Amino acid sequence: MEAPGLSVPSEHFTSIKELTETLEKGQEEVDRVPRVHDLQSAGEPAPIGSHELLQALLLEGRLELVETTAEGDKHILTLQPAPLAPEHLELLNTGWLDIQHMQEVQVELQEAEGPFPALLWLEEEPPPSVQQGAVFGVQEELSLVPELEGMKFHLLEQSLEVAKENLEPAGSLSENSELTKLEKGQEEHQPVAEGGGPQGVEEQFILLESRAGEDARGELALAISTLNVGEQREEPALGQANNERTSSIKNQPKTKGTEQTFQCNLCAFTCSRVSSLNHHMRSHKTPHTCHVCLKTFRTVTLLQNHINTHTGTRPHKCMDCDMAFVTSGELVRHRRYKHTHEKPFKCSMCKYASVEASKLKRHIRSHTGERPFQCLLCSYASRDTYKLKRHMLTHSGEKPYECHICHAHFTQSGTMKMHVLQKHSKNVPKHQCPHCDALIARKSDLRVHVRNLHTYHATEMQCRRCPATFHERYALIQHQKTHKDEKRFKCPRCSYACKQERNLAAHIRTHTGEKPHKHLGQRRNLEVHRKKYHEDSDFNLTLHECPTCGRGFSRWVSH
DNA sequence: GAAACTCGCGCCCTCTGCTGGGCTACC
DNA sequence: AGGTAGCCCAGCAGAGGGCGCGAGTTTC
Numbered sequence: 308m309e310a311p312g313l314s315v316p317s318e319h320f321t322s323i324k325e326l327t328e329t330l331e332k333g334q335e336e337v338d339r340v341p342r343v344h345d346l347q348s349a350g351e352p353a354p355i356g357s358h359e360l361l362q363a364l365l366l367e368g369r370l371e372l373v374e375t376t377a378e379g380d381k382h383i384l385t386l387q388p389a390p391l392a393p394e395h396l397e398l399l400n401t402g403w404l405d406i407q408h409m410q411e412v413q414v415e416l417q418e419a420e421g422p423f424p425a426l427l428w429l430e431e432e433p434p435p436s437v438q439q440g441a442v443f444g445v446q447e448e449l450s451l452v453p454e455l456e457g458m459k460f461h462l463l464e465q466s467l468e469v470a471k472e473n474l475e476p477a478g479s480l481s482e483n484s485e486l487t488k489l490e491k492g493q494e495e496h497q498p499v500a501e502g503g504g505p506q507g508v509e510e511q512f513i514l515l516e517s518r519a520g521e522d523a524r525g526e527l528a529l530a531i532s533t534l535n536v537g538e539q540r541e542e543p544a545l546g547q548a549n550n551e552r553t554s555s556i557k558n559q560p561k562t563k564g565t566e567q568t569f570q571c572n573l574c575a576f577t578c579s580r581v582s583s584l585n586h587h588m589r590s591h592k593t594p595h596t597c598h599v600c601l602k603t604f605r606t607v608t609l610l611q612n613h614i615n616t617h618t619g620t621r622p623h624k625c626m627d628c629d630m631a632f633v634t635s636g637e638l639v640r641h642r643r644y645k646h647t648h649e650k651p652f653k654c655s656m657c658k659y660a661s662v663e664a665s666k667l668k669r670h671i672r673s674h675t676g677e678r679p680f681q682c683l684l685c686s687y688a689s690r691d692t693y694k695l696k697r698h699m700l701t702h703s704g705e706k707p708y709e710c711h712i713c714h715a716h717f718t719q720s721g722t723m724k725m726h727v728l729q730k731h732s733k734n735v736p737k738h739q740c741p742h743c744d745a746l747i748a749r750k751s752d753l754r755v756h757v758r759n760l761h762t763y764h765a766t767e768m769q770c771r772r773c774p775a776t777f778h779e780r781y782a783l784i785q786h787q788k789t790h791k792d793e794k795r796f797k798c799p800r801c802s803y804a805c806k807q808e809r810n811l812a813a814h815i816r817t818h819t820g821e822k823p824h825k826h827l828g829q830r831r832n833l834e835v836h837r838k839k840y841h842e843d844s845d846f847n848l849t850l851h852e853c854p855t856c857g858r859g860f861s862r863w864v865s866h
Numbered sequence: 867g868a869a870a871c872t873c874g875c876g877c878c879c880t881c882t883g884c885t886g887g888g889c890t891a892c893c
Numbered sequence: 894a895g896g897t898a899g900c901c902c903a904g905c906a907g908a909g910g911g912c913g914c915g916a917g918t919t920t921c
Contacts, residue, residue, distance in 0.1 A: 663910095664874075673907075689906085693877070718903085721880070721905095724880090729901080749900095751883055754884085
């Protein structure tokens with residue numbers, strides 16, 4: 308509930324234009340619309356259905372749905388109930404209007420279930436102050452309508468004559484609104500008609516503020532649950548009015564064949580007992596006002612708790628630590644978290660247990676995979692609001708965390724903390740690999756190290772230099788290092804050994820006397836040799852061919 | 867009716883873990 | 894010189910702990 312300040316100038320509640328005027332002026336005044344009973348009194352044929360009725364009125368220009376924008380994308384609408392002919396009462400009970408855009412107004416009404424008619428029309432733009440007001444709840448059934456999700460309705464004023472007389476902002480809501488009247492009715496049992504305007508419900512107005520959800524931009528949806536009945540119905544006494552409203556709820560069971568439920572007319576609260584509903588209705592009475600922020604509370608205790616948040620007073624001190632809290636409940640919870648470790652909420656699917664039910668609820672989403680919080684800019688959806696909020700930083704590019712040393716910015720506090728630790732701290736602890744001598748700065752990187760080097764592979768990996776095989780890369784790499792300095796090329800004639808085969812070949816020639824170029828002479832003599840022995844066709848070199856490798860030698864040698 | 871207790875939601879925080887780009891040493 | 898692999902690092906999401914606070918419920 309917002310601050311109670313409310314000021315509604317009387318001119319906001321534009322008087323309803325009479326049908327004759329409307330007919331005379333036609334389209335001149337679009338902000339004024341005729342009443343249904345006026346239409347009927349003028350001899351207009353009554354449409355047979357609610358949808359048809361409203362559509363007919365709209366098409367004829369007799370009924371206007373005027374959207375006015377007070378600030379930003381908030382839509383301020385004023386609504387007025389009107390008495391209907393008996394044949395319409397059963398048609399127009401709870402309805403919802405879906406205004407796709409003002410050029411093509413669509414009006415739909417839910418199936419009528421109760422006795423309350425609710426023909427509505429919209430009037431002039433309200434003053435800026437009307438953003439404040441009490442929450443106007445929609446019936447649970449209506450809230451299930453997808454178009455209504457994400458909408459908030461604020462009951463701002465409901466009594467025309469009071470609104471005209473009472474323009475003072477402070478406390479005007481509780482004094483003027485039906486909420487107060489209900490309370491008064493419970494106490495004084497005064498009929499609305501008596502305590503209200505001279506014309507009863509005809510003089511009552513409802514002003515609603517509707518706020519479209521993010522995914523409903525450009526659309527408006529209004530839910531009208533229970534409006535006062537016109538002179539066709541006998542208005543009950545206030546106390547009875549409450550009961551009547553309650554009983555009207557009795558007539559609207561949530562589902563057929565289920566237990567009767569009672570629903571608050573002012574919010575979505577439902578219960579199974581009248582006493583509970585009456586008790587609940589006290590929650591709409593907020594007589595205790597904080598002098599600091601003007602918030603109102605039902606009881607002195609709630610007000611005192613609230614004031615403690617301003618003053619910093621924390622009367623409930625923990626006996627085991629220095630913490631202190633405003634309420635005893637907070638202290639109990641703190642003690643469960645920090646001292647007793649009592650966790651009453653246990654997960655049925657794992658061993659998780661939590662201090663709070665909401666934590667268990669959040670935890671269960673990790674089992675179900677439920678991600679109710681959808682990012683509007685990408686496909687990401689999170690399991691709680693905080694993660695979505697944190698995720699949105701990736702779209703905004705905002706990096707709210709700054710390193711106090713190098714002033715680098717980071718998206719998450721943990722990232723910055725790690726940065727400071729790694730970049731600006733001495734003696735940074737390193738993580739020892741449990742399988743080898745590796746020391747790695749980050750635990751996550753150690754994990755990558757273990758995964759890459761110490762993971763068992765079903766298929767054996769063979770050494771490039773020998774037949775040895777391994778199932779673990781680390782073992783293979785270590786083995787291959789043994790080949791690194793290994794003088795595996797050994798001379799068969801002496802103890803000579805070397806790392807490279809070409810060196811062994813060169814060495815062997817020291818035994819054989821072979822001179823590869825040299826068998827044909829030094830490189831610089833090669834040309835001479837070629838000319839002498841190959842270009843001179845008369846010259847025929849006698850070659851002694853090696854029986855093993857086929858190489859030729861100018862003389863017999865064993866190599 | 868007030869106080870105590872309980873509940874629910876929101877907010878913020880930390881710890882954790884994965885990922886991919888940049889850098890560098892080694893082959 | 895180029896390819897490859899490992900390390901460093903920031904980005905980012907998952908999970909859960911802890912508290913603030915208002916409202917509902919129970920108790921007296």
